[in-house]
Amino acid sequence: MYWLTSEQLELLIKKLGEEYKIFGPRHDRVSGEVIFDHLTDLSELDLQAAIPYNPPKFILFPHLEEILKYRYEPETKQARIEQLNLLEPKALIGLRSCDLTGLLCLDRFFLGQEFVDEFYLAHRKKLFIISNTCLRPFPQCFCVCTDSGPAAKEGFDLDLTLAGRGYLVEAGSKKGQALIDEFKLPEAGPEASVLKKKIIDDSVSSFDRWALENKAWISRATNRLTTGFIKPEVWEYIGNQCFECGACSFVCPTCSCFNIEEANQESGETNRLRTWDSCSFEGYTKMAGDNNPRKPVEDRRNKRFFCKLSYSQSKKYLRPGCVGCGRCARVCPGDIGLPNVVTYIRREITGEAGE
Amino acid sequence: MDKNLVPITSVPEVATIVDIRDEINEVKSFYFTFDRPEIEQAFKIRSGQFIMCTVFKEGEFAVSLPFSPENDPKHLSVRRVGKVTAGLHQLEPGDKIGVRGPFGNGFPFEEIKGKNIIYVAGGIGLIPLRSSIVHVLQHRQDFGRVILVYGAKSSKELMYKESVKEWQATENFETHFTIDRSEPGWSGEVGFVNQLTAKLDLPEEETVAFVCGPPVMFNAVIKELKLKGIKEQNIYSTLERHMKCGIGKCQHCAIGRTLVCVDGPVYTYKQIRTLGEQI
Numbered sequence: 001m002y003w004l005t006s007e008q009l010e011l012l013i014k015k016l017g018e019e020y021k022i023f024g025p026r027h028d029r030v031s032g033e034v035i036f037d038h039l040t041d042l043s044e045l046d047l048q049a050a051i052p053y054n055p056p057k058f059i060l061f062p063h064l065e066e067i068l069k070y071r072y073e074p075e076t077k078q079a080r081i082e083q084l085n086l087l088e089p090k091a092l093i094g095l096r097s098c099d100l101t102g103l104l105c106l107d108r109f110f111l112g113q114e115f116v117d118e119f120y121l122a123h124r125k126k127l128f129i130i131s132n133t134c135l136r137p138f139p140q141c142f143c144v145c146t147d148s149g150p151a152a153k154e155g156f157d158l159d160l161t162l163a164g165r166g167y168l169v170e171a172g173s174k175k176g177q178a179l180i181d182e183f184k185l186p187e188a189g190p191e192a193s194v195l196k197k198k199i200i201d202d203s204v205s206s207f208d209r210w211a212l213e214n215k216a217w218i219s220r221a222t223n224r225l226t227t228g229f230i231k232p233e234v235w236e237y238i239g240n241q242c243f244e245c246g247a248c249s250f251v252c253p254t255c256s257c258f259n260i261e262e263a264n265q266e267s268g269e270t271n272r273l274r275t276w277d278s279c280s281f282e283g284y285t286k287m288a289g290d291n292n293p294r295k296p297v298e299d300r301r302n303k304r305f306f307c308k309l310s311y312s313q314s315k316k317y318l319r320p321g322c323v324g325c326g327r328c329a330r331v332c333p334g335d336i337g338l339p340n341v342v343t344y345i346r347r348e349i350t351g352e353a354g355e
Numbered sequence: 356m357d358k359n360l361v362p363i364t365s366v367p368e369v370a371t372i373v374d375i376r377d378e379i380n381e382v383k384s385f386y387f388t389f390d391r392p393e394i395e396q397a398f399k400i401r402s403g404q405f406i407m408c409t410v411f412k413e414g415e416f417a418v419s420l421p422f423s424p425e426n427d428p429k430h431l432s433v434r435r436v437g438k439v440t441a442g443l444h445q446l447e448p449g450d451k452i453g454v455r456g457p458f459g460n461g462f463p464f465e466e467i468k469g470k471n472i473i474y475v476a477g478g479i480g481l482i483p484l485r486s487s488i489v490h491v492l493q494h495r496q497d498f499g500r501v502i503l504v505y506g507a508k509s510s511k512e513l514m515y516k517e518s519v520k521e522w523q524a525t526e527n528f529e530t531h532f533t534i535d536r537s538e539p540g541w542s543g544e545v546g547f548v549n550q551l552t553a554k555l556d557l558p559e560e561e562t563v564a565f566v567c568g569p570p571v572m573f574n575a576v577i578k579e580l581k582l583k584g585i586k587e588q589n590i591y592s593t594l595e596r597h598m599k600c601g602i603g604k605c606q607h608c609a610i611g612r613t614l615v616c617v618d619g620p621v622y623t624y625k626q627i628r629t630l631g632e633q634i
Contacts, residue, residue: 068366072411072451079369079411079451114617115602118365257606260599262414270412277605284607287597288416288437293610293632303609312612 001192002185004160004167012183013042013093020091020128023059025049036099047094047160051138051325055099055253056092057106060123061276063250067119067260068272086119089126095156098141098325100131101148102253104155105317109256113316119274128175133161135199137207140326142339145218148323150203151196161196168196218309221345222320226311234348235302238341241334242301246278248328248337249304254321257284279303305341361397364602367409367453368394372446378432379512382479383444384421386430387452400424401461402486403593403621406431407601409453413442417598419620420457421482421515423489432482432514458601459620462487462565462591471499471558473585475576477548477568478507481514483593483620484567488522495527500558506533506548506572510541531555549575552583559584566592566624577624590624 004012013022026044028035036052039045070081095103110120131152134141143149152159157176161168168188171177224230249255259277264270277284280300286292294300307313308321322338329337346352374386389395400420408431409415416439421432435444446452464487472491476484491498503522507513513532523530533544533551544551549572557580564585566576573592580590596608596615608615611630613622622630 070411070453074450077371077449077451079453081366081369081453083366110604113603115364115604117602117604256604258599258604259607260415260605262412264412277607279606279609285597287595288440293596299632307606307609310612 001188001196002169002180003188003192004169004183004185006166008183008185009160009167010042012179013045013091015179015182016091016093016128017042020089020126022091022093023056024093025052039093045093047132047162051096051098051134051141053327053330054251055102055325055327056095057102057253057256059090059092060103060106060120060127061110061256061258063276065119065274066271067274069269070272071269073268086122087125088123089128090123091128091130093130094132094160095129095152096134096325097131097149097152098143098146098323099253100129100152100155101143101146101319101323102325103129105254105319105321105323106256108317109254129156130158130160131156133159133196133200134203135162136203138326139208140330141207141324142326143324144204144207146320146322146324148319151200161199163192163195163199168192217342217346218320218322220349221342222309222311222314224345224349225306225309230302230345231348234344235299238305238336238344239296239299239301241336242280243334244280244282244300245333246280247331247333249278249280250276251327251331252308253323253325253327254308254317255304279307301336305338308338362457362602363394363455365455367407367415367455370452370454372448372450372452374430374448375446378514378516379479379507381436381444382432382434382514384430384432385443385446385452386428387454388429389454390451398429398457400457400486402464402490403462403483404457404459405601405616405620406454406456406458407598408443409455410439410442410446411451411453414439415453415455415599416440417595417601417616419483419486419593419595421485423486423493425490425493427486427489432479432485434479455601458616460618462593462621463563464490467563468494468497469499469561471562472501473557473562473564473580474501474503474505475548475552475564475566475568475580476503476505477572477576478512479514480566480568480572481505484565485515485518487565489518492522492525492528499561500529501527502529502531502555502557504531504533504548504552504555506535506546506551508535510534510538547575548572549579552576552579557583557585563589563591566590587625587628588623591621592624592627593620594622594627595620 022039024039024045034049034052036056072079110117134150156172159170257277258274261273262270285294314320329339369390370387372385372387376384405419407415408418418431435441474484537545564580594615598608599605601616603614603617611632
């Protein structure tokens with residue numbers, strides 16, 4: 001472990017900016033909300049800002065992306081397909097451990113299954129990640145229940161922990177170590193690991209009581225979802241609360257369903273677009289000829305929680321699909337974010353009355 | 356996965372439609388060849404697999420493959436049912452399409468050698484089964500009894516009339532046809548496929564069944580096959596779903612814990628029953 005001052009960090013990020021496009025948390029100029037965004041002005045980066053309202057998945061999996069371009073001329077019967085170059089070096093600064101875990105889930109899903117998603121791979125190839133330990137949880141957080149925080153364990157190039165006036169830095173890759181060496185950062189003796197552990201312990205112990213209470217129930221919910229022993233009434237209740245807006249999927253660091261559409265341009269070219277999609281939408285499973293195997297909303301709704309918590313899905317991510325960022329709970333107009341769903345499942349198991 | 360079958364995953368390969376044949380009302384077969392000779396040479400399929408077919412400027416759709424992996428011209432049989440298939444139906448010989456694939460697991464072939472095979476199809480459910488039927492007949496000596504039970508609403512709605520004529524003349528291939536209501540000049544059975552299945556003398560032991568058709572027919576046929584003593588794990592079917600990618604990423608085709616594009620589209624009835632979702 002090494003020590004890094006704020007001034008050195010600034011220089012280090014500037015240095016990264018020479019090679020990478022820099023992304024990080026900043027305050028939106030109009031709303032004041034914290035967003036994870038491309039930083040055109042590095043002074044806007046705020047590592048102490050609250051958890052951003054959007055996860056960084058859009059950097060690797062844009063909400064709307066042109067994946068192919070072609071021109072087809074019916075008269076001459078000529079088809080010319082052009083593959084696009086999506087490779088662009090990007091540095092993600094100040095990633096919270098939940099979001100980093102989400103990114104690792106996406107890696108395992110897009111790159112580690114039967115097929116490799118070539119478009120995701122192009123975005124992923126040149127990425128530099130600097131994670132940032134959360135000194136205390138934000139009101140929505142429950143990463144301690146999903147084993148994804150408050151500090152990063154893997155997947156980073158550099159990991160920062162604010163300790164007093166400086167940062168404790170750890171390298172997670174050769175790229176990260178090279179940067180530490182280049183800046184000749186001073187080593188932070190054996191007491192540094194003790195200090196870092198204390199900082200993380202303090203953070204864990206300041207989690208809201210409800211988050212700690214849910215801890216055991218995430219695994220029980222996983223068990224119930226996997227074995228299918230949840231009564232249809234529970235899904236009906238949850239389904240009735242769903243507005244089918246898809247917001248939960250869009251703010252989720254691990255939701256990655258997409259749609260593909262052709263967009264014909266006036267120039268005669270056609271763009272093949274990949275856009276975010278959500279399993280809560282009615283058209284999600286609708287086939288040509290209007291045959292739809294999933295009709296009722298609860299039928300679709302339980303699919304999302306199945307995807308987040310069931311064992312079969314966890315095998316794809318090598319962990320639960322939920323990273324405890326709490327964003328779904330924050331945006332859901334129907335109050336059926338994942339923590340609440342876990343609560344409903346708990347009530348069903350224990351037979352306790354609702355509020 | 357078979358190492359020889361490297362599917363086209365991301366960028367469609369351009370193919371030319373060389374022939375179009377009318378099959379039944381709203382269903383046409385499109386014969387195609389790849390523009391690049393190396394792809395034309397390398398493109399290999401298993402029965403029961405599917406491709407993602409691009410109709411330029413309209414979109415892409417998943418479609419099962421009706422041709423045998425060996426010595427059978429490449430074609431698709433497609434019903435006009437939505438925007439993209441309507442676009443396909445407007446194409447003429449010489450027009451181009453895009454192809455990604457082949458994807459999916461496919462029907463068993465090596466594993467069922469020596470066994471009796473029963474094909475049961477309803478309407479255009481014969482399309483995905485045709486590949487397996489032709490392939491099995493090409494290796495007829497490797498199998499036991501081979502039986503086809505095929506039904507449609509009317510004689511006009513029977514698919515692949517040319518192939519059917521050939522099959523009827525094939526020795527060692529028991530074919531049974533039925534239509535919903537009697538028609539002048541019809542010499543086959545009248546009634547639903549499941550009723551015809553019930554009447555037949557089918558081998559119980561060492562028998563596999565391949566069933567494809569609309570869900571109502573499917574469930575009724577399964578019931579009959581089970582009554583005949585055929586085991587759930589020996590009944591195969593192929594499922595269809597809304598698909599966008601074909602490679603297990605878009606998740607549109609999820610049924611319970613499986614994805615039809617990579618884990619299917621061929622499932623045994625035993626699997627279908629435990630997917631945790633209606634089919």
